[in-house]
Amino acid sequence: MSPYDPRRRNGGWTVGGPAALLIVIAALTIALIGLWRFGLITVPAFRSTQASTAGLVPVPTPARPIPAYTKVTRDHLWDPKSSRLTFIYLPPQSVTPEMLVNLSDVLGRVLDHEKPAGYVFTESDFLARGTREGVVAGIPAGKRAIRVPADKVEGLYGLRPGDRFDLVATLPIDTSRGGAQTFGNFGGVYGQQLALQARMSNWQKQATVRVMVQNGVVVEPMTTRQVPVFSNTLTQGGVTRMRPIQEIVIAVDPDEVARLTEAMAVDAKISTVPRSGRPDDPADSRTPDLKPVSPFTTPGAGAFSGASSDSSPQSSAPFNVVETIMGPKRELTAVPRP
Numbered sequence: 001m002s003p004y005d006p007r008r009r010n011g012g013w014t015v016g017g018p019a020a021l022l023i024v025i026a027a028l029t030i031a032l033i034g035l036w037r038f039g040l041i042t043v044p045a046f047r048s049t050q051a052s053t054a055g056l057v058p059v060p061t062p063a064r065p066i067p068a069y070t071k072v073t074r075d076h077l078w079d080p081k082s083s084r085l086t087f088i089y090l091p092p093q094s095v096t097p098e099m100l101v102n103l104s105d106v107l108g109r110v111l112d113h114e115k116p117a118g119y120v121f122t123e124s125d126f127l128a129r130g131t132r133e134g135v136v137a138g139i140p141a142g143k144r145a146i147r148v149p150a151d152k153v154e155g156l157y158g159l160r161p162g163d164r165f166d167l168v169a170t171l172p173i174d175t176s177r178g179g180a181q182t183f184g185n186f187g188g189v190y191g192q193q194l195a196l197q198a199r200m201s202n203w204q205k206q207a208t209v210r211v212m213v214q215n216g217v218v219v220e221p222m223t224t225r226q227v228p229v230f231s232n233t234l235t236q237g238g239v240t241r242m243r244p245i246q247e248i249v250i251a252v253d254p255d256e257v258a259r260l261t262e263a264m265a266v267d268a269k270i271s272t273v274p275r276s277g278r279p280d281d282p283a284d285s286r287t288p289d290l291k292p293v294s295p296f297t298t299p300g301a302g303a304f305s306g307a308s309s310d311s312s313p314q315s316s317a318p319f320n321v322v323e324t325i326m327g328p329k330r331e332l333t334a335v336p337r338p
Contacts, residue, residue, distance in 0.1 A: 056089035059101050059120045066115045068161060069127075069137040072106055088120065098122045110137050113161065135249055138219040143251040145219055150246035152264045155272030159218045159248070164275040166287045167213035169263040209290035212260045212270065213252045215283065220249035 063079045063086045066072065079086045085103075100106050100121040109126040110133045131137050138161060139145045150156060153167065226242040233239055252260060263270055273287060 053089045055091075057092055057095050057101060058087040058089055059095065059099055060103055060106055061086050061088050061120055062115055062117050064117050066111055068111055068114045069134055071108060071110050071133040072121075074107065077103075077106075086118075088118070098124070135220055138249075139251045140217055142253075143217065144254050144257050145249055145251050146257065146260065147247050147249050148260075148264075150222060150248065153248075153270045153272060155274070156218075156248045156250075157222050159272075159274065160221055161218050163218045163277065164283075165213070165216050165218070165250075166211055166273040166275065167216060167260065167270055168209060168273055168287065169212045169268040169270045170207050170209050171266070171268050172207045207290075210259070210263075211287045211289055212263050213250075213256050214286055215275070216256075217251045218248065219251050222246055222248045 060077055062072075062076050064076065066076050070076075074085070077085045095101065100123065106121050109129070110131045111125055112127050113125070115121070115125055127137055135145065148156065156165075159165065224244050224246050227245050228240050229243045230238060230240050260270075275281060
């Protein structure tokens with residue numbers, strides 16, 4: 001019999017079977033849509049996987065570590081996985097005045113140090129506007145940079161960019177070679193006194209110690225690079241091989257460039273004297289030189305005593321040397337200074 005039976009006494013239609021099931025499903029669907037529209041229920045399939053950023057402040061961050069002295073570009077902030085710029089969203093009360101929230105304050109600036117990924121930018125991360133990127137950005141104003149091999153200077157390993165130090169060069173005095181001063185030919189009553197003073201002050205075993213660099217700064221830490229070395233062989237002819245060398249870039253005063261270069265050229269022993277990294281360390285303190293002690297001076301007169309470097313140590317000498325020539329005979333006589 002048809003579900004719509006016209007033989008009912010009241011003349012109406014009856015609903016049953018599959019038609020009733022369709023009506024119930026449609027009613028439930030309309031009810032669920034209404035509840036979802038009003039937020040009373042949530043459907044995981046239609047819910048966004050990203051958290052809502054409404055009311056939060058976007059702050060730009062690097063997508064990967066950026067080396068020091070690098071100019072920041074959009075590529076440093078671009079995340080290829082998400083195909084968008086990297087931001088962290090902070091509540092307004094968590095954004096401090098030091099944070100840079102505008103891209104215009106970040107792009108085109110040169111970093112003062114290495115910046116790790118995921119950290120917000122501040123003004124202290126950057127050098128002054130207009131600074132050129134590269135190693136020259138780390139050279140303090142008024143100084144000059146020198147690339148120093150590690151085998152020429154001892155003690156530079158482990159220093160970081162910005163660390164301060166002094167460089168001290170030492171050259172021993174070799175009196176065993178020609179030109180050494182002897183005191184056996186000194187005449188006069190003070191000859192023995194001079195010889196005794198020379199032995200007591202260990203005059204024949206000394207070294208000249210000069211400070212090559214005062215308050216130098218590390219620009220680039222110790223790095224290893226490959227240097228091409230050309231050589232001729234019998235079987236292959238000219239061959240170019242790569243040799244690794246370790247170097248460090250330091251900044252020194254202009255008048256110290258020539259002295260440091262000279263000390264490295266004569267193979268002087270150059271040692272690094274690191275300075276304190278504490279903020280209360282006086283920046284104007286100086287490391288004194290050490291001059292050889294002469295038996296003709298008072299004890300300690302040859303050492304650095306606060307006088308200028310061009311002052312003669314003989315100014316405080318208690319003795320003068322008088323040379324007496326009698327025909328072919330020559331004699332040195334020590335006499336006290338007036």
